[in-house]
Amino acid sequence: MGSTDKTAVPTRVRLSRDRVLSSAIALADTAGIEALTMRRLGEDLGVEAMSLYNHVANKDDLLYGMIDRVYGEIDLPSPDDQWKSALRARCISFREVLARHPWATGLKDSGTRPGPSTLRHHDRVIGILRSGGFSLALTAHAFSAVDSYIFGFAMQENSLPYTTEDESAALARAFLANLPGEEYPHLAELTTQHVLQPGYRYVDEFPFGLDLILDALERRLTGPQDPKHNRTV
Amino acid sequence: MGSTDKTAVPTRVRLSRDRVLSSAIALADTAGIEALTMRRLGEDLGVEAMSLYNHVANKDDLLYGMIDRVYGEIDLPSPDDQWKSALRARCISFREVLARHPWATGLKDSGTRPGPSTLRHHDRVIGILRSGGFSLALTAHAFSAVDSYIFGFAMQENSLPYTTEDESAALARAFLANLPGEEYPHLAELTTQHVLQPGYRYVDEFPFGLDLILDALERRLTGPQDPKHNRTV
DNA sequence: ACCTGAACACCGTTCAAGT
């Protein structure tokens, strides 16, 4: 329509890998990963599904690209900061990113084909620990422990069937109503006396476990050497 | 063939929800969760896909049933055991179960519709912590921290592209060959100097993080009260 | 070089029909 092109054809933004990835992430964020189909993604971009294959090799490649974008969103702490506060900030940012992109939590492809943002991120985290005095073995231990916790927490958080606090309470109440309390007394007690108390939000559990791990790592680092776990290289 | 039935029709084992679940788990274990389709599952059971709908409501219901079976496989420690060793044994069993059924790790449905085995398991874990002297708040903290770690570890373990130690080394070597080492020096160092050292297996990282968390929980339990995290009910 | 239409081999699920 109002195009000043000499051809009367409406100017169309060219497709690109970047645009495909951005649109795919937006779609997965808003409609869920199961809504991300090549046909629907093409529709969102005003293009036939088959055109996407000019910019991504296949759907797996698309998912790899999306995952690398997610890693790129995590705040990269400066390597000059003190290891504990730097790592803590990075972990908090990581969880927020995974909450923003729930579909990314279960995607197991990050390990197989890490993209440039993923590699940069990993290198920085390792560097922070090494600068903080961690041996190679303790660095591997720490990285594994911390990221396992974050991934697992995000997964549990995402698997909760509610989003708002009100919904949460309503569902916990419904859950409790169906629960044979005499059969599961401890579960019933924890639900009524703790989870259903005003102000409870599962996400608030995150810092407890994170600080538990970080404090324990600090103790392993500065305290007496544990020959079982903290052998030097 | 050799049937002693009065009808000459070969006796066929009747379908049942139990048989459907067992067959589905076996299929997912051996061929991967993406191979678990209603048609393929029907084939394995010698039946048309549509017959399955007489025993499961739909595919989601099938997955719920499978998840509950998985929870049923976790060793339930006796509630009379000391909390730390009981919880530790349960965590080790849990990780083993998830390694046996990798498809169960990413399934987020456990929280939404817990089955009887899942409820029994949760009730027992909560009971062990409560008997060990954990407040309700600390019980919730501990449960979340420990299970986040286990789920996340299993996810990372399952996302590794190899299974045997030799494969692992070969792939790490290939990874390293493609890695621009000057761009990611810390990642390159950790890979060559630690991961590629003989005898390294990622699964061996598990007890480090687990004991890190359990020791820290014990300290929170017996040590000076932390008003931020360990408030009583 | 990039986009498209038709086609292929799949999905989960429904429904009426069989026994």
Add this chain to the structure above:
DNA sequence: ACCTGAACACCGTTCAAGT
């Protein structure tokens, strides 16, 4: 009560054809 065949509305992906 349980099983089936055909059908529906989807998938990811290929391939030759268009521009």
